[in-house]
Amino acid sequence: MxxxxxxxxxxxxxxxxxxxxxxxxxxxxxxxxxxxxxxxxxxxxxxxxxxxxxxxxxxxxxxxxxxxxxxxxxxxxxxxxxxxxxxxxxxxxxGRGFDLTAERPLLVAGGMGVAPIAFAIEYLCNKFDEVRLLCGVAGTVRHEALIKLFAGRLGSARVKIRYSSEDGSIGRKGLVTDLLKEHFSTSQPLKPDTVLACGPLPMLKAVALLCAEFEVACQTSLEAPMACGVGACLGCAIPAAGGGYLRACQEGPVMEASLVDWEKI
Ligand SMILES: Cc1cc2nc3c(=O)[nH]c(=O)nc-3n(C[C@H](O)[C@H](O)[C@H](O)COP(=O)(O)OP(=O)(O)OC[C@H]3O[C@@H](n4cnc5c(N)ncnc54)[C@H](O)[C@@H]3O)c2cc1C
Ligand code: FES
Known part of the structure; x- marks a missing residue:
């Protein structure tokens, strides 16, 4: 309601x-x-x-x-x-939020994608001893304060954060999807069973493709221009896999990555 x-x-x-x-x-x-x-x-x-x-x-x-x-x-x-x-x-x-029933969730945030991911982490901290987040930023100059704020709110020892930055100023130099690929390759046999991701569309597309390659379920929180927010204007249409459209405000903003036609987005 x-x-x-x-x-x-x-x-x-x-x-x-x-x-x-x-x-x-x-x-x-x-x-x-x-x-x-x-x-x-x-x-x-x-x-x-x-x-x-x-x-x-x-x-x-x-x-x-x-x-x-x-x-x-x-x-x-x-x-x-x-x-x-x-x-x-x-x-x-x-809208539809994240399904937080996975046994081994991994969170992935890019830039302002930390906004909803932080709330998901708080939820998961009530359920798990340890919650893992991969966080990609463009560079610390722009995002230093955000990182501090984020670390402050989620400063619990239970939250394990790995950063990547495009300029190499924090964490691994490169994209958050580089971290994700490394994580998938090194976390056997406890590979995550679900990735929960929010960030810019190109990042989400790359995350969705990687998850498909490594056979990991993936939920993406998608942004689209929204006029009404309640399913009436169709301004937030996202191309659906298999044809047709999904409304980001109703069927999303969190959607199973497999439901989205990433080629058309
Ligand atoms: C479900 C959802 C959740 C969001 N959550 C957050 C959040 O937590 N924090 C946050 O900072 N922003 C969030 N956004 C984006 C935010 O809604 C837009 O940045 C905001 O509406 C821009 O309004 P404006 O009047 O300042 O900019 P405008 O003058 O309307 O637009 C300025 C620029 O932003 C772009 N833009 C506008 N709306 C969007 C959009 N929905 N997606 C992508 N680009 C857009 C325009 O194309 C334009 O280039 C979210 C968007 C959606 C759909
Ligand atoms: S914003 Fe109007 S239908 Fe989604």
Missing amino acids: SLSLKAKVSSNEPVGPEIYLLSLEAPAIADAARPGQFVMLRVSPGPEPLLARPFSIHGADGGKLLILYQVKGKGTKLLTQACPGSELLTWGPL
Whole structure:
């Protein structure tokens, strides 16, 4: 069940260059939220812009909903100006989240893909002694603060994080899919049974192909332009394997990678 309500802003702080952490008082949505789900948020209490923007649920605790967002355009720029005490129309939780029933899950995040993955990790930490994450960033200059924030929230010894960076400034130099390939090749016989991934589309495509090659189930959290968020406008259509389309806001945003036609995406 999804709800629509005016959520009071508790805080809205920069945590890195063009990256903000927004905390909203929205107990009804926070209680119902599951990792991988998202909310539609009107970024300003004023009339403009009319269309809400989709954001993954980064965390939900004590009646608060956390959103980790990057400034991209007009809407997210306006969102940075939302002051504590102001109210933003929010509806959710929306969409299909991650299926967290795997026995040996492996999480893979690229860039802002950490937003929903962090919530999934919190969930999995209640179930497992150890949770593994492969995290790819473009470079620490841009993502240093994000890494700190991420490590702070998930600082538990139970979370084992391996980083890759394109400029080699943190972790292994290269792409997160290089780490994934290495992980698959070296983790026998305890190879993960499921990969849960979020990040840019080219990364997700590469993750999906690798998982298929190594015969590991894969769930991808996909981003698509969303106008309504509730299945009505078809703006978020994703080409489906075998023909037709899937709506990212209804059949996703988390989809089994095998359901997606990655060639057409
Ligand atoms: C299910 C879902 C969850 C998301 N979760 C997060 C999150 O947790 N944190 C976060 O920072 N962002 C997230 N996004 C992306 C976020 O919705 C967009 O960045 C935001 O809507 C941009 O609004 P804007 O008005 O600032 O930019 P606009 O002026 O609308 O666009 C600026 C640029 O961003 C691109 N863009 C806009 N919307 C999207 C989109 N949906 N996917 C890819 N590119 C887009 C446009 O093509 C354009 O190049 C998510 C998107 C979806 C669909
Ligand atoms: S955003 Fe309208 S159908 Fe998905």
